[in-house]
Amino acid sequence: MAHFITRRHISRRAVLRGAGATMALPLLDAMCPAMSAAPTIRPRFGAIYIPHGATMSRWTPVDTGANFTFSEILKPLEPFRAHINVVSQLTHPLAYGPGGATGNHNRSSASFLSGAKAAAGAQPKLGVTVDQVAAKTLGRDTPLPSLELMIEDSSMNCGEGLSCAYRNTLSWQGELAPLPMQNNPQVLFEQLFGDGADPAQRSARRAQSLSLLDSVAEQLRGLDRQLPATDRQRLDQFVTDVREIERRIAQAGERVAGDVPVPAKPNGIPDDVEQHIKLMLDLTALAWQTEITRISTFMLAKELSNAVYPKSGVRDSFHILSHHSNNEDNKARFAVLNRYHIGLLAYFLERLQKTPDGDGTLLDHSLVMYGSGMSDGNSHNHDPLPVVLAGKAGGTLQGNRHLMQPQGTPMSNLLVALLGKLGAESEHFGDSTGRLAI
Amino acid sequence: MRSTAALVWLVLPLAPVCAWSATDLRAVTDKYCTSCHNSEDWAGGLDLGAIDHGHVGNNAAEWEKVVLKLRAGMMPPAGEKRPSARDTQEMVRLLETRLDAAAVPAAAPPALHRLNRAEYANAIRDLFGLHVDVASLLPPDDASEGFDNVASGLSISPSLIQGYTTAAMKLSRLAVGDLTATESTSIYQTPETLAQDQHLEGLPLGSRGGVRIVHYFPLDAEYHFSVRAGFALARSGAAQIDVALDGQRLDVRNQRDFRLPVKAGEHVLTAALFDLQRPAGVNDIYSVYKVEGGIDSVEIGGPFKATGPGDTESRRRIFSCNPAASEEMRHCAEKIVMNLASRAFRGPQRPEDLAVIMQFYERGRAEGGFDAGIQQALSRILIDPRFLFRFGQQAGDLALASRLSFFLWSSIPDQQLVDLAVAGRLHRPEVLATQVKRMLADPRAEALVENFAGQWLYLRELASVTPEVAGFDENLREGFIEETRSLVRWTLAQNRPVTELLNADYTFLNERLARHYGIPNVRGSHFRKVALPADAHRHGLMGHGSVLTITSTATRTSPVLRGAWILGNILGSPPPAPPPGVETNLDGDGSHVLTASVRERLEAHRANPSCASCHAVIDPVGFALENFDAIGAWRERDGDTAVDARGTLVDGTHINGPDDLSTALMARTDLFVTNFTRRLMTYALGRAVDFGDMPAVRTIVQQGARDNYRLGTLVMGVVQSPAFQQGSE
Numbered sequence A: 001m002a003h004f005i006t007r008r009h010i011s012r013r014a015v016l017r018g019a020g021a022t023m024a025l026p027l028l029d030a031m032c033p034a035m036s037a038a039p040t041i042r043p044r045f046g047a048i049y050i051p052h053g054a055t056m057s058r059w060t061p062v063d064t065g066a067n068f069t070f071s072e073i074l075k076p077l078e079p080f081r082a083h084i085n086v087v088s089q090l091t092h093p094l095a096y097g098p099g100g101a102t103g104n105h106n107r108s109s110a111s112f113l114s115g116a117k118a119a120a121g122a123q124p125k126l127g128v129t130v131d132q133v134a135a136k137t138l139g140r141d142t143p144l145p146s147l148e149l150m151i152e153d154s155s156m157n158c159g160e161g162l163s164c165a166y167r168n169t170l171s172w173q174g175e176l177a178p179l180p181m182q183n184n185p186q187v188l189f190e191q192l193f194g195d196g197a198d199p200a201q202r203s204a205r206r207a208q209s210l211s212l213l214d215s216v217a218e219q220l221r222g223l224d225r226q227l228p229a230t231d232r233q234r235l236d237q238f239v240t241d242v243r244e245i246e247r248r249i250a251q252a253g254e255r256v257a258g259d260v261p262v263p264a265k266p267n268g269i270p271d272d273v274e275q276h277i278k279l280m281l282d283l284t285a286l287a288w289q290t291e292i293t294r295i296s297t298f299m300l301a302k303e304l305s306n307a308v309y310p311k312s313g314v315r316d317s318f319h320i321l322s323h324h325s326n327n328e329d330n331k332a333r334f335a336v337l338n339r340y341h342i343g344l345l346a347y348f349l350e351r352l353q354k355t356p357d358g359d360g361t362l363l364d365h366s367l368v369m370y371g372s373g374m375s376d377g378n379s380h381n382h383d384p385l386p387v388v389l390a391g392k393a394g395g396t397l398q399g400n401r402h403l404m405q406p407q408g409t410p411m412s413n414l415l416v417a418l419l420g421k422l423g424a425e426s427e428h429f430g431d432s433t434g435r436l437a438i
Numbered sequence B: 001m002r003s004t005a006a007l008v009w010l011v012l013p014l015a016p017v018c019a020w021s022a023t024d025l026r027a028v029t030d031k032y033c034t035s036c037h038n039s040e041d042w043a044g045g046l047d048l049g050a051i052d053h054g055h056v057g058n059n060a061a062e063w064e065k066v067v068l069k070l071r072a073g074m075m076p077p078a079g080e081k082r083p084s085a086r087d088t089q090e091m092v093r094l095l096e097t098r099l100d101a102a103a104v105p106a107a108a109p110p111a112l113h114r115l116n117r118a119e120y121a122n123a124i125r126d127l128f129g130l131h132v133d134v135a136s137l138l139p140p141d142d143a144s145e146g147f148d149n150v151a152s153g154l155s156i157s158p159s160l161i162q163g164y165t166t167a168a169m170k171l172s173r174l175a176v177g178d179l180t181a182t183e184s185t186s187i188y189q190t191p192e193t194l195a196q197d198q199h200l201e202g203l204p205l206g207s208r209g210g211v212r213i214v215h216y217f218p219l220d221a222e223y224h225f226s227v228r229a230g231f232a233l234a235r236s237g238a239a240q241i242d243v244a245l246d247g248q249r250l251d252v253r254n255q256r257d258f259r260l261p262v263k264a265g266e267h268v269l270t271a272a273l274f275d276l277q278r279p280a281g282v283n284d285i286y287s288v289y290k291v292e293g294g295i296d297s298v299e300i301g302g303p304f305k306a307t308g309p310g311d312t313e314s315r316r317r318i319f320s321c322n323p324a325a326s327e328e329m330r331h332c333a334e335k336i337v338m339n340l341a342s343r344a345f346r347g348p349q350r351p352e353d354l355a356v357i358m359q360f361y362e363r364g365r366a367e368g369g370f371d372a373g374i375q376q377a378l379s380r381i382l383i384d385p386r387f388l389f390r391f392g393q394q395a396g397d398l399a400l401a402s403r404l405s406f407f408l409w410s411s412i413p414d415q416q417l418v419d420l421a422v423a424g425r426l427h428r429p430e431v432l433a434t435q436v437k438r439m440l441a442d443p444r445a446e447a448l449v450e451n452f453a454g455q456w457l458y459l460r461e462l463a464s465v466t467p468e469v470a471g472f473d474e475n476l477r478e479g480f481i482e483e484t485r486s487l488v489r490w491t492l493a494q495n496r497p498v499t500e501l502l503n504a505d506y507t508f509l510n511e512r513l514a515r516h517y518g519i520p521n522v523r524g525s526h527f528r529k530v531a532l533p534a535d536a537h538r539h540g541l542m543g544h545g546s547v548l549t550i551t552s553t554a555t556r557t558s559p560v561l562r563g564a565w566i567l568g569n570i571l572g573s574p575p576p577a578p579p580p581g582v583e584t585n586l587d588g589d590g591s592h593v594l595t596a597s598v599r600e601r602l603e604a605h606r607a608n609p610s611c612a613s614c615h616a617v618i619d620p621v622g623f624a625l626e627n628f629d630a631i632g633a634w635r636e637r638d639g640d641t642a643v644d645a646r647g648t649l650v651d652g653t654h655i656n657g658p659d660d661l662s663t664a665l666m667a668r669t670d671l672f673v674t675n676f677t678r679r680l681m682t683y684a685l686g687r688a689v690d691f692g693d694m695p696a697v698r699t700i701v702q703q704g705a706r707d708n709y710r711l712g713t714l715v716m717g718v719v720q721s722p723a724f725q726q727g728s729e
Helices: A012-017 A075-083 A100-112 A130-138 A185-193 A199-221 A229-254 A273-289 A318-322 A328-354 A411-421 B002-011 B022-032 B056-071 B085-102 B117-128 B158-176 B231-236 B313-318 B326-344 B351-368 B370-382 B397-408 B415-422 B429-441 B443-456 B459-464 B474-493 B511-517 B545-550 B559-570 B598-605 B609-623 B657-667 B669-685 B691-706 B711-720
Strands: A044-049 A084-091 A147-150 A172-174 A295-299 A366-371 A385-390 A401-410 B112-114 B184-189 B210-217 B220-229 B239-245 B257-262 B265-275 B295-308 B389-391 B506-509 B528-531 B646-648 B654-656
Touching (some): A044 A130, A044 A273, A075 A328, A075 A385, A084 A411, A130 A295, A130 A411, A147 A185, A147 A273, A185 B158, A199 B158, A199 B370, A229 B112, A273 A328, A318 A328, A328 A385, B056 B085, B056 B669, B117 B443, B158 B370, B239 B257, B265 B295, B326 B351, B326 B415, B389 B397, B397 B415, B397 B443, B397 B669, B429 B474, B429 B711, B443 B669, B459 B474, B474 B506, B474 B511, B506 B511, B511 B545, B545 B559, B559 B598, B559 B669, B598 B609, B609 B646, B654 B657, B669 B691, B669 B711, B691 B711
Parallel strands (some): A044 A366
Antiparallel strands (some): A084 A385, A366 A385, B112 B389, B184 B295, B210 B265, B220 B257, B220 B295, B506 B528
């Protein structure tokens, strides 16, 4: 099928580091920096999720406050010390509940950004997530309000009476609206940079898309409204999303051509998992740099993932190793894997730091939260959660700190604080009981 | 225990069941159940003290739970005092009779049912003859209740709308032939672990290894082909690469790099390896994988020097007329749009229903001529809510036609179904029966294998498992998938009893898989039906490498996963997930070789009472399969220990090995068929099947029993069930 059939692979290197990197294609009109219009810096926000928790004894720094000592797992972040905040002793109380270990896994990724309880039953129901709240302000004037990305295919067997939505995405636009995550860099590329060979073609296609969407929205107005409440809600969602895509396309069209080199289009999903992750991170950085979007969520792996990371030096599959049986050797090996994942975060931070943005770097203007909704993969608890922040959020956040909280502090209190840093002030979020001073 | 049970039942009349009263039922639950299922302990979320024993229909949800547990022999738990088997049976029969009589109404079909990715792709195939990789166009769907066609789990999101828009435009351009198509390159990579030392299905005879690619060429044009080989192959010159298009060997000077005019449409390109010199015993200079001695990838670039849209399958289907003069255009366009929209919207359309689509035709024609007009009209059809959604409350035969085709084909109905529906005849039992038969015999029924069985049996998971067991490679993975698909396909096509999935004494093998199973005299890469020797100890699904691999960890077998798979997917009593905080890692730290067998490690783990309560039920089922290793090969030893395949079923039956397991499961076909029917119904209706549906499920199973549980009869039972028929007259 033209250029969108079957799994094809190309190395990330070939895409971003090969001829493509400096190809300096004429900048697609869909992706130009907004700087000409708006000189004020708007922060970027990214949440990166890692399932199964971490070996907490090797995650949590031994000392607190400024100039803390980086722990074994967090060591790869030390070069970015000035931009790092480790926040300890947070919990997600609503991640606890029935359904055994599987339930706890599902609720870990569900509650992480929502601070809400995942409902049982065939109808997935949660609550809006913090990235989507931020997108309401930071995403209003960007072609894409947010990006939702993952690495693995979506789970299909989540048991009866339990929707896979809780495991397949981090991001919810509303309580009934999980946002699917994209794992194909090629599709992501087209989302970012549009479909078409030249500006004239892209513009013609944009016009056609707009008239298609407009006509559908029009048609839906006349459609039978005699539907049960949840279905009516779903149809309304359809109309809202149609309007949203219209808005995005219109916004993309208003941009003026600039001069950022665009990499060659990736060809499907890379075979190598590390290449895949780095390619998704590269594209995220590019999307932030060009302000095609300022918000992303990224699931490095799903809860219960049995991914193997050949370059981590650990051969065990992820979920199985997280069941360490409190054996010190197992915990040490799990920590090696935890540190490997942190190394991927460091890769992303390095990219952000190397990208100039306004009066500083992209890292200065970003707020990246990395963490898990599970603490110990062996006991499936949610207290204390491994959470680390990177970036200065445009100067509203200082770094170089280990912020130890009172035991049992709801993570939602941190999410309230983050919304503040992102210019999306809010008194409450999810099950918050206050606002963390950070 | 027997005597106490008898005492209770003595006070109950031995007369016909109708003589039973609420008091009798209550006496039993009081004696055996309410010490746990009460308002305080509330075990399993069930308080049997508080529910209506007289009119069981008032608490149908709770009583159906009771029936399920009693039938499976799971309650009262092992070790607690139980009524005798015969008495339990009586009680189940009584409850079922009363529940069926209470006739709790079944839930309505989903009112709004979005097409999922597979259905969208199949609809495109049936409309245009195009095979698209929908995963690169639309975001993934979430599964609920075990299936990704359950309406309430199919959510709406901006990326979905974005996907629909992009897909509508790309696919309409592709279907009509996109003269604006610019050069692009497609790269097809061979899987890393595909062994290329043997003939592969679909490649020329006499070849060893290579790739087979189905590629869509958008226009009549020239295309550039580049075949990359592993380094040893590239250097040695010992093997020759032969490329062929649609089976015709290409006579090009450099088989690894050439340009060729190709007609628009789908074509099959093969690049196969032929050994020029391969003296016996010295062929080990070739590694069998792509990095060394195999084909690494194929790139196809183009189109160059395009001459036109060509005569493609999709154009033949779309252009039912060709306007000779411009004044004929509008009329012809109306005809084309009417044809396609009626198919896509699953019923006849009035011209005024299509006015909005014709506007798109007019716009496109004004911009780029007739074809462009048709292309724009198609794009509008593909994003129309009438295409993307099924509106479940539509009554009548047309709704039934759609429900049937989405159930059996995961696609839109064909002309015959629509015609019968329009004539108002489809709902007639004899017409319906003929149609179901016809549909099951149609190649489109492969959707049931792929989507229903693929999800029910977890077969789809095989694509992403990564066994770290010597001997596992891509060829075996593909073989596993094909074997299980073949069995399900055979059962469907031959209308075999569904119970053959548990006890088939035959299977479907090619040479690679037969070698893996140790079955002699199977030669060649194609799959064929093979009678299994008794000493293979493989009976139906439980002997398939697919199931045995999915239920293992990357490095070892897991009696727990296997037991849970059988309890959940076969017997319909999924065990609860482990409670938080328990240790489930049996693998040690990997720093030294574990000498204890998996069984010994599991038995140690069951010494912990909080584990034992469930694992005493789960593990012994899985133990029976311990003779099959983590990728389904037969073994006599696990580590240093001889395999011990003794186990116990939930109801206490002792078994030893896979032969016993199959026999034991066959003794409980009622459980299996009930579960199968429930799963099939969930899939057919696209909603959760609950207590309100259980009377219908039982009716289907009872009818099925009279016909030896033939698969076609069960499918027909689902189609004839009130829930499926709701809305149709």
